[in-house]
Every structure is written in structure tokens, then in C-alpha cells.
Amino acid sequence: MENNSLVNVKFREILTWTVYPGVMSIGLMIYYGLKNYGINVFLSSYVATIIAGVGLITFFELVLPYRKEWLPSRSDIGTDFLFMMLVQVLLPYLLSILSMSWLLGFFKNNNWNLADFWPHNYPIWIQILIMILSGDFLRYWLHRAAHTWTFLWRFHAVHHSVHKLYWLNLGRFHPLDRTLQLFCDALPFIILSVSKEVLALYSVIYSIKGFFQHCNVDVKLGWLNYIISGPELHRWHHSTNINESNNNYGNHTIIWDILFGTYFLPKDKNVCELGFLNRNYPMSFLKQIQAPFIKGIDTVQLE
């Protein structure tokens, strides 16, 4: 019996260290497998994200939860699913169509060839690295501003209203907050005419990384916590204590936080309560869309 529990403890320990690189690798293998089979690159990226991101991370949240009490209720799942579909899937799709048709047309009519500013002939992984670093630099300052300027905070507060973290509540953003984010880390690359192959691969990494950042899986990243903005760092960003939460703004990478002095990962304690001190903040979809326009509802986090 004791041997069995020792094996379980060891197996769990191995899983905590391997689940992140393992799931990310499976996602990339599915993407490349489908793409090399001749499937459209964007369809390949969706399938890879759904199998590795949605399927495997949901599985590991059930078998290897970080906190059992963070497992979502039916009503949490319903609201977060609505946010995910409307704000994380439909909104970026509509904005990318709009920027491709309207903005690219506008630049073309004015003879502005912005495509010349992107290194299209660089290897695909170098292009991805440039996207991650430059997009994250803009996202870092937008995110930091959203935690310090009352106007932006009112919209960003929707994302911080959750009391538990699990992958699906990655979708819980106010549409205006999400639009500003897309202007930092997605639309510039479409306007610069980055190729479909690069955008599709970026999308696989972007999505699986995002799901992991919010996941309720007992993931350990070790020294990678100085490079990747993973769940161990991001949980502190959702703390009710603003001395803890006004840190770790990075989306993909944490290096901008290290450089600009907002890195926070204490070794000797775990995060306690998440969300606001105000536990009466509305939690339904429609009320959260209206919440930024109700004065004083969310100021506690800024005081």
C-alpha cells in the first residue's frame, strides 16, 4: 500500500514537470502533421488547439488539479464558454477580416507598403520569436496601464473578477479590453502581411500557452519561469492582494516583467484568494459587459 502511494507521488511529480512541454509538443506535432498532409494551415491550427489545448488540458485539470476547489461549476462553465466563443473566437475573427479588407486596402490606396517592414525571408521560428517579443512588449505596457489607469481598469476588471482559475476563463475579457490587446499582438502582424504559415503556427502557440497560463493543472516550469509567463506566475497576478497582483503582466514571456521590475514569484508561499475584495461584483455575461460603466463597482483593486 505504501509502495503504491510512493509510486503515485513519484508519477504525479513527473507529470507536473512534463505536462506543459508534453502538451505543447503534441499540439505542434498535430499542427505539422495535418499541415504536411495538405490540410489548410488555419484548420490545422484549430484542430491542434482543440485536441491539445482544450482536450488534454481539460483532462489534466481533472486528473492533476492544482486546487480541487477551483474545479468550475456548471454556471462558471456556461458564462466562460459564452465569453470564449464571443470574445476569444468571434471577435478576433471579425477584427482580422476587417483589418485585412479595410486597413490593408487603405494602406494600398495610399501606396504604403508596410509588408516591407517584416522580415518575410527569415526562418519561421525567428519570425515567431519576433512576434512573441514585440507583441508581448506592447501587451506588457497595455496590461500595466490597465492596472494603473482607472478608465482601462474598469474594462480589464472583468478578467480579474474570477475567484478560481481554470483554462476556460481565459476567455473572460470585456470586448473592448480584448480589442485593445489584439491591436498589440495580432492585428499589427496581419497589417504587416505576415504569411499564413507563420500566423497559424503563432496561433497554436498563443492558444495553448494561454490555456496553460490560466489552467488549474499542477504544472511546474522550474527555470522556465524566468522565460515563459506560465500558471505559477499568472496565479499571483489574479490575487486579491494588489501588492501581489500588480505584477507578472507578461502574456507569452515574463522577460519584460524581469526587465521592468514587476516579476513576482515567492518561493515560500502559495496564492490565497483570487479576484476582488468586492465579492458582489456581477458575474453573469450581460452584467459584466455593463459593469465598466457602473462607477465605483471595481475600484477596490486600484486603492
Ligand SMILES: [Zn+2]
Ligand atoms: Zn491583469
